[in-house]
Amino acid sequence: MSLLAVDRLRLVYDSGRASTVAVEEATLSVAEGEAVGLVGESGSGKSSLARALLGLLPPGTGRITDGSISIAGRDVTRLSRRDWEKLRGRPMAMVFQDPLSSLNPVMRIGTQIGESVRRHDHDTDVAKRIGELLDLVRLPAACAGSYPHELSGGMRQRALLAIALGCRPALLVADEPTTALDVTTQAEILALLRELRGRLGMALLLISHDLGVVADACDRVVIMYAGRTVEWGNTSDTFRQPGHPYASALLAAGQVLRNAQGLFVTIEGEVGRAGGVGCPFAPRCPQAMLRCHTEMPPAFSAGGRGHAARCWLLEDQTSRAAP
């Protein structure tokens, strides 16, 4: 059974009379202990999807119009705010890009970790557990007495991790956890995440625009474009032999490669928006066919087991893949 399963989710934001589609037919799953990377550029809907599966959509404006989300077998698509409160922390905890805005600026780090510990473990020795958690994220014990502003960016992200781990989550959702950090600090945090997964058997959903980060930290990858999940599969299959033209172009662009003419590889045009007809990548796709502009392709197998992409180019080569 999947710890997290999102099935053909559609999500819209209402503003005034207009409503904007942010996510359409998004499908993904995370099994116990697995690390899955959700990759996309700005506007791909990856953060909206993350908010939806944490029950954090802005009330009154963001709503799910189709599809479902289930956590540990329980359908949470239309859960009330109060019921969401019970799910947060355990089984699912989260860390965000900017730790400073997630931490309380006037509360000591130790106190903030203590809050999350007390919430789920009522009988535990809180002081001892705070010490264990700081040790787990490789922060000196003295940090318990520090305020967030006294810590560096990397230390704050570690403190945030300690708070999340205080809940003993089965799944950690991390939305761009290293984007605001320098590369050397990023490498440390990625190593820490890998180590924590090994020690705690925790599953990870890592949301990032950085393909390198995902390749480094994840077993499986899901690629989003314009609100849709367009390709998914095991990380090495997907990155070695991408099925979707968007995925291959993104990989080439991510490596700052040059083509035969000596030009840098790029994808012409602007990043597409969700909610159109046909494949959202068709306007920028060098291999687009007439059909691509009118009809969204289903998922076709892209080679490896569980590796599939939503692209008509794969239709002739293979049979339809299970989503």
Added chain:
Amino acid sequence: MTEPLLRLVGIAKSFHRGGERVAAVVDADLHVGYGESVALVGESGSGKSTLARLALGLIAPDKGHVFLEGCCLAEMTPAAFAEARTAMQPIFQDPGQSFNPRRNVGEALAQALWRIPRADRRPRSLHLLNRVGLRPAETILGRYPHELSGGQKQRLAVARAAAMSPKLIVADEPLSGADVSIRGQMLNLLSELRRDGVAFLMITHDISVARAFADRVAVMQHGVIVESGPAATVLERPEHIYTRRLIASVPPLDHYGSA
């Protein structure tokens, strides 16, 4: 040795912070030859942006000298300094913040083209917009910055920098706000200016951009240039331990084959 286009000699700069002086740049030497592209690599707080502002003459060094074509910026007459500022054009990270929101594209470009006759400004603006791929140029002229996407604003920033036919472009993280899929478009634009003979001082934290774009690379840490040399040497056979650490920290993608 012939005099390079830009030469920074023994530059130092510190700032006041909370009652103490914090050194941002310590005894830095750097040069950029005519038509050469130099990448300045380092992490946040390494002083690379301060060095860029010093090179542009936006701030004055505490110690040391900045020479443009052999003339020291600090000793220039106001007229010569204005001339130097035209020859060195900046491109900043956030194109949204480098445009006056109340001026449309035509006005922004006309302002940059203040030295050419009024009647020539519009045709020259149209030419520049076409060159950076902002088409149809006539329509774009009437647009305001908020009506352009992030990628379009970055192209406009390039167009504006190119408007003055500069000898040097100092680009401070010009790509870090751009999505991966359109980063190549920006690099191709900058490469085109390089082919026209424009030299570049590119400040970046992205090793792969430095590798792709620069002839020479200088690595900065804590205000000190710890290593510099030809891009291939510095990035493939780094000598300084910090350079090695910086390169090793980037999660590699290139062991994956790609289209």
